[in-house]
Amino acid sequence: MILSLILLIVCGTVAGSMLYGRRKQKRAQTMEEWALGGRKLGTLVFWFLNAGEIYTTFAVLGISGFAWAYGAPAYLAFCSVSLSAALGYWLTPMIHAYGRRHGLVTQADFFAHRYQARWLGVCVAAAGLIALVVYVQIQVTALTLVVRLAAGPWVSQGAAAGFSVVLMLLFVFLAGLRSAAFAAGVKDVVMLIVVIVLAWTVASVVGEASVLDVFRTVGERFPQATRFPGLKPELGLDVTWLVTSAINVALGTYIFPHMFQLCYSADSGTTIRRNAVFQPIYSLSYFFIILLGFAALLAGTKAPGGDPNSLLLAFVEQRYPAWMLGVLAGTASLLALVPGSVLLLTCGSIFGRNIVRPLVPTIDDRTELLVSRLAMVVFAAIALYLTLGASGSLVEIGLSAYAAIGMLAPGVYCAFLLRRTSAAAVLGGLLTGYAVLWMPTLSSLAAAWFPHWEIGLVALIANAAVTVGLSLASPRKELVAQPA
Template sequence: MILALTLAVVLGTMAGAMLYGQRQARAKTMAEWAVGGRKFGVLIFWFLNAGEIYTTFAVLGISGFAWAYGAPAYLAFCSVSLSATLGYWLMPRIWEAGRRYDLVTQADFFATHYKATWLGVVVGVSGICALVVYVQIQIVALSLIVRMTLGPDVAPLTAALIAASVMLAFVYVAGLRSAAFAAGVKDVLMVLIVIGLCATVASKVGAGSMLDVYRLAQDTHPGIGKFPGLVPDAGLSSTWLMTSALNVALGNWILPHMFQLCFSAGSKATIRRNAIWQPLYSLSYFFIILMGFAALLAGTRPEGGDTNAVLLQFVSDSYPAWAVGLLAGTACLLALVPGSVLLLTAGSIFSRNVVRPLKPDISERQTLLVSRLSMVAFAGVAVWLTLGGSKSLVEIGLSAYAAIGMLAPGVFLAFLWPRAHATGVFIGIVAGYIALLLPQAQALWNHILPQWDHGLIAMGVDAAVTILACLLLPARRPLPAAATA
């Protein structure tokens, strides 16, 4: 029954998504395929954008983080609200630049605003690297579900390949429109399942109510509800929470696929309405963390102590097969929707901002083909990373935000400081990556700023070096329209 329900949810959604995408518009151009023709209204944009919040990172990752560490899982509450607040100001400006200059990718924005095709190539390569790391999150989660439904005898490589193949199928033909349809199905199903699980979870762990689950968790594991949580030596203090939440908020809209989501909106009003109501999604984390605490009370022990599998294991141990099947199918969509959008974005960037500068005469049809084929290659790299890694989904996600955060100063300064120029932005990006990746730099941050998120520190170094370089070096005036959008 578990396998049947999982397949019914996934295949049914895939069929509906492909039919919807083809019916709305056959994706024959990059604009149709990558940004949905720039026509998404409030409802579709809501589900697509919210789909980037309600992912395996949120549901499987945060519940597992709560099970393993306790209070540090509250990161989810802070980061979503902060991101929406910043998005209300930033996203309409990105949308305006996209409409005015017919932009499709984030790298298009850098190349156009700073009048530097070479900077678009640098940003494109950086963005693809961060996206592939983020795809890893979705493949890790989807592989867990594949092995749960098909059996533990399925090899990790086989599970990862199945996961990547299904992601590619979602958007290969119809592009972003297919993902938008699937995001709506996913969100509705996930909300219903979370409500159903939380309404019954108290009885599974001997508690009188949902709030009583929190009390029991505190009594059984003193310190679980306050910082530094269950593992004090992990360094997940309140300082870590504040700096990590700020880094996620500043980096969220800098992720390349979020640029393309901005470009897909039909109007500024669509974006702003979405940002106003988006923080409501952070309330759902109360229930997701609740499930993590409940799993701890129930003595759930996933295979190998894998925090990413905690929720799936708890439901499998405590609920009937039909409930497990529905959760597994919906969890598949939690991975498939954002994963497919990430691959689509990486393919778009590669064709437009890496291949096109090298081959300016490439046709629209060839560009679309290169985008689709490169998605397959990037999915392969993500599978390889999945097989070689064992981090939690939250840790992988924070690594992706740290990597993409090096592009944040270039975006914010484009709208705030007309003096910023391509050379200064590039020097800042290099300095930021050195501050983030150099072992000696990491040791320095641990010494002078203990428990700070290294991504936020590196972003600060990036911003400071960018501003200094723009002050000292000759500037080429960027397009003023993006700065005043």
């Protein structure tokens, strides 16, 4: 039953999304059609696609497992989505307008054009690919859990992960951005229904009278779970960590290259603003997701192998009928498949347009599209390798991805706020930020000076200080390309 429901949900959604994509547009022959949906995504389609990149396995499997393992630090989810939407209301329409005006396709295009430095576009492309591959790893990890659940314990993690990567590649090869938008809408609606149904019934499942009683009993039996620093105080996940992590996530959400491309794909700035206004509604679902993690804590559920990422699946398997597990697992597959496919699509388009084209300027559009599609196989293989060697929770992996991509944030914000910012200043900030983030000596020094801060935010502040400082110290120079 579980396998049948998973196949029904996944195959049905993928088939419907491909039919939708083919009906809306002819087979993609250019990068703009394939990667941006022809820049024609309206309010509803853009809403689901944008939300689909936020409401992923990181949100459902990751946050519920994080609440079970750490307790109150999972409240990070409430803060980050709302802060991101508030910042996006200002930032994303400007990204959209600049990209449409200059015919940009990727984030690296923005840096190369705005700062009139193709070499900077190559550097940004490389940095963006690093963060994107880590984010693909999250989706592969989650899809691997579902594949192993469906296929049985005799399937190894490596085989399940390899099969997951093949599924993502097949979907993104055969589809495009519009098809992914349709699939994102289906999985968002179904997952919200599943989460609400689980939350509605979870109190009786764990022997409580109401949802509020679940929280009350958790507070009585596990008092550390409901207040900071949570169930593992030795990790320092206190209020300082919460605030700095939420700010870092908010600053980095729309800096991810795939979110940049989503901004380009909208049909107007009004579509993007409407999306930002209603986007925080999604943060309300985190209440139910955290509730499920706390309910599993009350029920004494043990995550298989101690892996918090599989906690929700294990809890539903033990406490609910098989059909409910099948529906959850099938929808969780879409939560990983759709964002993972969009991420791989973005990786391919960046590689073809911003790595290969500068090296081979004579390449035509069709060849560039072919190179981009083939490059996705390589990036998927790298994500597979990272998945097989990973041991952290989805939330921890996600925060590391936000820390990496946050290094591009000063270059984006300065593009609109500080006209005299130069390509050299952006590069200087990038090198400083990555040094703080990845050099053990500087990381240790940052941790000592800013105890319990999210290291990504410390690195971002150092990056921004160097970028702004170098810009103000350099002679004033008018750039050819200026954002409106």
